[in-house]
Amino acid sequence: MRTFIVATDFSQIAENAVAYAAAGTSIVQGKLILFNAFKLPLHASNTILSVENVQHMVNKNKQALEQRAEELRKAYNIEVMVESTLLNTEEEIERLMTQYQAEMVIMGMAKRSIEQDLLGNTTTNIIQKLKFPVLAIPEGVTFKGVKKILYACDVVRGIHKTILDQIKEIAKNWNAEVEVFSVQQELAKLLEEPLHPVNQLKEDMEGIQYFYKNVESNAIIKEIRKEVLAYKPDLVIMVPNRYGFWASVVHRSKTRMMAAGLDVPLLSIPL
Template sequence: MVTIIVATDFSDVAENAVEYAAAAAKHGNARLVLFNSYVLPIHAANTILPASSIQKLMDENENRLQERALFLSTTYGIKVGFEARFSFVEDELTDLIDRHKAELLVLGMKARTLEQDLMGNTTTAAIKKLKFPVLAVPIGAKFGEIKKILFACDVLRGVPKKILSRIKELATSLNAEVEVFHVNDAIEELKADHPALSSKDGIGSGLSGVSYYYKNVKSNQVIKEIEKEIKEFKADLLIMIPNKYGFWASLVHRSKTRVMASGLDIPLFSIPI
């Protein structure tokens, strides 16, 4: 059985991601694991507390997580496990993923702020550091509303068959249509110099059986064009393949990667190669 891990700190953004992940688990007949990385409240951390008091705080947190898991299991009819650890969430995710042999990590996507652009957050850090599929879910997003998927990719370097297969499986299960979207600042020259640009045919064969479209845009503002296309296509989900070459060179810079993983109105599914 496929396992999905979703992290929560019980905030509104995180709890919306939990509901999203639970609905996705039900749809895919998957098991869900709730994860909470417990950090002492500031007032407690700044106070000398006996070990028994700290243990009580941790027990209360774990009981809350257990109650949430039971509620989700009953509401969605799925298997739900839970884990709480006394550490920072980034430090535990890799071990958690390996132990549960998970196939997807779901995290809440916070609204864009100056602080987020400068400092990032747990979600953007996970997308950058983990070589693992991460689904970032903004508050208000609902799983059942995915009918249009925007796949922003580098057609010049090609797309691995495994990733196309995953997108095809997702689109088929949701009965969704896909738009393959490419941005380049010299698309006309590339067409002349790279007949392999018709490698979009390779994408087509990889997405055979799925209703899909192909669109390229000439621009040197990758982020802005993707955000614009999300609105024009009325996409419900954005899929990206982060790497450090070619088309994605502009996304290597930390602040730009953070921009894509905070402030969107739709979920961002990051699938690393």
């Protein structure tokens, strides 16, 4: 059975992602793991609490999670399990992905802000740091199926077959078409290369409907956002580039930046 993990802190943004995940899981007849990383309230963390008081708050949070799971079971007729922890969110999600052999983690994404561009948030940090697929659901977006997929890639770095295989599987599962979209600064020169990566698409994408589009520009994020508006995909897929600590100070992940600025679900697939 296909398994998905969805994270919630009971906020409106997170609960929107929960509803999106549940709707999609019901269609593929999968299983949903409802996850919450419980944090002590600020006033409680600033005081000395007994073990019993802390456990009481943890139990109360777990009960709320169980109640939400029961609502999802009834509303979407799916299997829902719950996981709650006081531990680090990233470490726990990584553990749960392995434990349940889940396909991806689904998380809500707040609207873009200057603070998010500079510092990111829980979702963008997980996209950047952990090596598993993350589906970021923008605030207010509801599940309506997947008929059009935009794969925004960097052909200079290469179009990896493992990524194409995963995209192809997603497209087949939903009977969706795929646009492979790339933005390059020197397009004419690139197209002259005899081993242009687009040549492998015919073989690797055989069996699904797809097309390739390349744009010459040095404003990558801007061009991808323009293409999202023009193509109107139901899902955007990107592969995050990973940098070392000092490089990350000046190289903000394009995937992370896109995640915080889209009105379309973004699936990050790591290499």
